[in-house]
Amino acid sequence: MNSTVIASERGTEGRHERLLEARSAVNSILLGKDMQVGLAFCCLLARGHLLIEDVPGVGKTTLAHAMARVIGSDYQRIQFTSDLLPADILGVSIYKREKDEFEFHPGPIFSQVILADEVNRATPKTQSALLEGMAEGQVTIENETHVLPSPFFVMATQNPLDLVGTYPLPDSQLDRFLLSFSLGYPDPAAERELLVTEDRARLLDRTSALLDPQDIKALQADCESIHVSENLLDYIQELLRETRDDRWFETGLSPRAGLALLRASRALAFLENRDFVIPEDIKNVFPALSRHRLSPTSGFSQSPEEQISELLSQVPIP
Amino acid sequence: MNDPGRNSTLWLLATLILAMSPQAISMPPLVLVTVLFPLFWRIGSELRNWKPLPALVRHGATAVALVTLFLSYGDLSGRRAAVSLLTVMLALKLMECYRIRDARLVICFSLFLCATQFLFNQGIVMPFYAGATVILALVTLTQLHRAEAWAEAWRHEGEPPAVKASLFAELSFSFRLLALAIPVSLAFFVLFPRLANPLWGIPDTTLDSKSGLSDSMSPGSIQNLFMDDSPAFRVKFSGPVPPAEQLYWRGPVFWRYDGQTWKGGFYGRNIDAADLPEPGNSAWDYSVQLEPNERKWLFALDYPASIPSDSRLTLDYQLIRRQPVIQLIQYGIVSNPDFIDTPELSAPLRFQALDLPENRNPRARDLVERWRQQFPGDAELVQRVLGHFNREPFYYSLEAPLLGTHAVDEFLFDTRTGFCEHYASTFAVMMRMAGIPARIVTGYQGGWHSERGDYLLVRQSDAHAWAEVWLQGRGWTRVDPTAAVAPLRVQQGSLGALDSPRHLLDYPWLRGLRNSADLIQQRWNDWVIEYGAGRQARLFSSFGLDYMSPVMLVSVLFLAIAVFSAIVFPVVLRIKGPGQKDPIQHAWQKFLKQLAKAGFTGLPSDGAIELAEAAALVLPSDSAAINNIARLYTRSRYAAVPPPFADLKQAVRDFRPKKNGG
Incomplete structure (x- = not known):
């Protein structure tokens, strides 16, 4: 082998391997949800934020916890309740008598990984405090701007909107999340394993960090060099145009959503160990990217998911 | 693997x-x-x-x-x-x-x-x-x-x-690339500004042993050349070609003899010719295209009446160039055969032309002295010696035995078998013994006339040696003793005079073929090697352009290349015109058709990998081939560094799915 004219050109210094290891660690905690776990990592690599939406008890929090563990960054969990105030998230300035000045006490948002549990139970004012931070990477408190740490990754969970005691996130704020998915019930085999094996919480405690913030930043940078061919850009544009056709949805995907689709596809290709995007990457990431951004035209009986897969089947691959 | x-x-x-x-x-x-x-x-x-x-x-x-x-x-x-x-x-x-x-x-x-x-x-x-x-x-x-x-x-x-x-695919790809380069290089060849003199000099110190006549002659030296069929030079006469007996191409002239080897003389080499022949009425006008031989002699018929540039004419009428001939050169010459060379021989030259090593060849000395008494006239004595060669059983052959100290004696009385250099050397020595000034001239004799190309091809195997004797009133006179032994040598060329082939591949028909093939080489020299500043200027003047400055030439050159590129590139790069298909897509469509025939049809919205996975479920026996093609197609179509197209083409060509009939 070494006598041949072969050279390994791009050095990943093992971080790519560690990334894959981290993914399988999460997979072993959250059983039978490979696709969703993949999307969660994809979201992280694409510098996006994740919205997990499902009924209580299917493992939303477990997924977020496991992610936070293996990512190995500084991690905070914020449980959203209807009486949570913006200052509880952002932090407060407290007057110090001895120094005769205000001192800023950063809130939980100043962490690299944040689990915003049940984000739709808080009031819109509190929700927007978090979401503004997610959008801008910085928060302004009393005319002072504080930069949020980097990498900055928010995983929010949300109960289905029809449950009582929730304040639905407005469309403009849903757009802050790169991807969203629901976990759904586990399949019988996975559920059986869940029942017979060890408690997930203890398993989580034993899981150690496999990546560090530097790794994540480097991996995010790696993703940006993934090649996207011209014809796949055509394909992305075709998909965007199709969503804007009013026979499907109320409003189509925005150009920002198009950019997000490109970023997420690159991240997915990177996770698949490829240095170029293929149509399947786009197709796989498209439902998670668009389901919280699109609402079906009234009068349709199909769910958004069904609508989206119907749409995908209408656009030929270039 | x-x-x-x-x-x-x-x-x-x-x-x-x-x-x-x-x-x-x-x-x-x-x-x-x-x-x-x-x-x-x-x-x-x-x-x-x-x-x-x-x-x-x-x-x-x-x-x-x-x-x-x-x-x-x-x-x-x-x-x-x-x-x-x-x-x-x-x-x-x-x-x-x-x-x-x-x-x-x-x-x-x-x-x-x-x-x-x-x-x-x-x-x-x-x-x-x-x-x-x-x-x-x-x-x-x-x-x-x-x-x-x-x-x-x-x-x-x-x-x-x-x-x-497939090696074939790669070869054809390479040939296509080369074919594309040819018009561009032709444009460069024709249009690139030529310099009358090269900008830089090439150092002349070369160590190549190119075959050709050398600056000394010993038994066997010409014999080696005789095996070599490579061209020495080509000649184009402006009039009719002189008869073969006149075609003595003069090269190195030798004066000094040490018993074995002939060497050049000091006077002959270093003193220029006293008088230049006038181009008379019967003069020959011709141009010579000399192959590189890394030596300095230019070859001409006796006696050159004009001197090519960069060269000089010596006392013994050798044309010597200042630099060795390291690339094909061409020179024009007029020769006057009627010129009398050195009517009066000066004492130092006469001394050198009579000098012989002491105590050698007693038998020959006796013979010559006997003849001298019979024939007091120089011309008669020359005839006598030539007659001896003619009448006695002398043989013209490549298998000449080695000669010892008394080389002339041994040759004359014992071996009697030799090559032109033996005859010329023996003859010259005998002349000197008789008191007649003699010297050796080497060069080429004859040549093959190409009817179609109308030129004379002289090969290394035409190398020859002859003698010159100085006769009162006639000056230096050419005497070819080989002609006395083997008249065919002079009339039909060196090869005609031999009874047996020189080597395994020496047949007359093959020699004929080679002679005819030389026409190609001659045209090549004429049109390609000799295409210089002068030829370029003449080319343009035939279009009515009297002078093209280098800048203009380069502009025309780039214009020509641009026009060529504009025509060729769209075709080569297969820029998608209406109705023209991308070859990768074409191969993929072919593959899909094969799948459909086997009983699997995908959707247009399926990606290649998805489609392959679905197809592999339907056609499990072909799953490896299907996955390979899908992977190649995906890489070809979407990757930054696509694999060679030949791979996909070959894989699709080899794909023969079994029918999913049941």
């Missing part, structure tokens, strides 16, 4: 060997060893999986090679030495060439090395040889690209993908 990495290395070695062979042949043996060592080591390392050499060995080998090179050539400024340096360094590079980047470098330098051979040889075979090298280099570059893509794919897909490379 078919490993494209190793494959490409073997191709690389083949290219390098082809590129360096012409140089290697003319290298000193020791230098050749320093080239062959890394080469053989690398071949062995490929075949036997030897480990790379440690740095110390590599550096040591480099130092040894450089020292050898320097010692062999003395200095490194000559053409041969410089090109040898390049060759040696390229060979040494093999010891550390393990990356694709290095391999590409070696290929590029091989191409350069191949181009340097035009410094030494501009024959018609060279472009074809260079073309073959280029083709091989292009195939190697394709192979390197394949190896790179393969390594890339392996890294990304976890297993080595199947490699299906």
Whole structure:
């Protein structure tokens, strides 16, 4: 082998391997949800934020916890309740008598990984405090701007909107999340394993960090060099145009959503160990990217998911 | 396993060997060893999986090679030495060439090395040889690209993908590239500004042993040339070609004889001709195209009445050039056969023309003295000696026995078998014994007249030696004793005079074929090698353009290339016009059709990998082939560095799914 004219050109210094290891660690905690776990990592690599939406008890929090563990960054969990105030998230300035000045006490948002549990139970004012931070990477408190740490990754969970005691996130704020998915019930085999094996919480405690913030930043940078061919850009544009056709949805995907689709596809290709995007990457990431951004035209009986897969089947691959 | 990495290395070695062979042949043996060592080591390392050499060995080998090179050539400024340096360094590079980047470098330098051979040889075979090298280099570059893509794919897909490379596809690809380059290089050839004189001088210190007449003559020296059929020069007469008996092409003239070897005389070599013949009425006007021989003689018929530039005419009417002929040259000459050479012989010259070594050849001396008494007149004595050669059983043959101290005695009385140099030498010695000034002239005799090309081809095998005697009132007079022995030698050329073939492949029909084929070489010389500033100017003046400045020439050149590119590039790059299909898509459609025939139809919205997975479920026996094609297609279509298209084409061509009939 070494006598041949072969050279390994791009050095990943093992971080790519560690990334894959981290993914399988999460997979072993959250059983039978490979696709969703993949999307969660994809979201992280694409510098996006994740919205997990499902009924209580299917493992939303477990997924977020496991992610936070293996990512190995500084991690905070914020449980959203209807009486949570913006200052509880952002932090407060407290007057110090001895120094005769205000001192800023950063809130939980100043962490690299944040689990915003049940984000739709808080009031819109509190929700927007978090979401503004997610959008801008910085928060302004009393005319002072504080930069949020980097990498900055928010995983929010949300109960289905029809449950009582929730304040639905407005469309403009849903757009802050790169991807969203629901976990759904586990399949019988996975559920059986869940029942017979060890408690997930203890398993989580034993899981150690496999990546560090530097790794994540480097991996995010790696993703940006993934090649996207011209014809796949055509394909992305075709998909965007199709969503804007009013026979499907109320409003189509925005150009920002198009950019997000490109970023997420690159991240997915990177996770698949490829240095170029293929149509399947786009197709796989498209439902998670668009389901919280699109609402079906009234009068349709199909769910958004069904609508989206119907749409995908209408656009030929270039 | 078919490993494209190793494959490409073997191709690389083949290219390098082809590129360096012409140089290697003319290298000193020791230098050749320093080239062959890394080469053989690398071949062995490929075949036997030897480990790379440690740095110390590599550096040591480099130092040894450089020292050898320097010692062999003395200095490194000559053409041969410089090109040898390049060759040696390229060979040494093999010891550390393990990356694709290095391999590409070696290929590029091989191409350069191949181009340097035009410094030494501009024959018609060279472009074809260079073309073959280029083709091989292009195939190697394709192979390197394949190896790179393969390594890339392996890294990304976890297993080595199947490699299906058809040599034919790669060769045809390389030929196409070469064909594309030809019009551009033609444009460069015709239009690039030619300089009347080269900007830089090429150092003349060359060590090549080109065959040709040498500056001394001993028994056997012309015999060696006789085996060599390569052209010496070509002549175009402006009038009719003189008869064969007149075609004595004068070269080196020898005065001094030491009993074995004839050497040039001091006066003859260093003093210029006293008077130049007038081009008289019966003069011949012709131009000679002399092949490079790395010697200084220009050949002409007796006696040159004009002197080509850069050369001089010596006392004994040798035309000597100031520099050796290292590339094809052409010169025009007028010769006057009626000129009387040296009506009065001065004492020093007479002394030199009579000088003989002491105490040699007593028997011949006796014979000559006897004849001298019978024939007091010089001319009669010459006739007597020639008659002796004619009547006695003398043989004209290549198998001349070796001669000892009394060379003339032995030849005259014992062996009686020899070649033109034996006869000329013996004759001249006998003349000197008789007190008649004599000298030896070597050159070429005769030539083959090409009816179609209307030129005379003189080969090395036409080399000849004859004698000249000085007769009162007639000056130096040519006497060819060989003609007395074998008249056919002069009338039909040297080959006609022999009874037996010279070597295995020596047949008259083959010789005829070679003579006819020489027309191609002559045209090549005429149209390609001799195309210089003058020819270029004449070409343009025939279009009514009297003077083209270099800037104008270059502008026309680039215009021509731009026009060519505008026509050719859209076709080559297959820019999608209406109705024109992308070849990758075309192959994929073909594959889909095959699948449909076998009973599987995908959706247009399915990606290739999805489709392959679905198809593999329907056609499980072909799943490996299906996945391979899908993977190749995906890479070809979406990756930044696509694999060679030939792979996909071949895979689709080989795809024969079994019908999913049940």
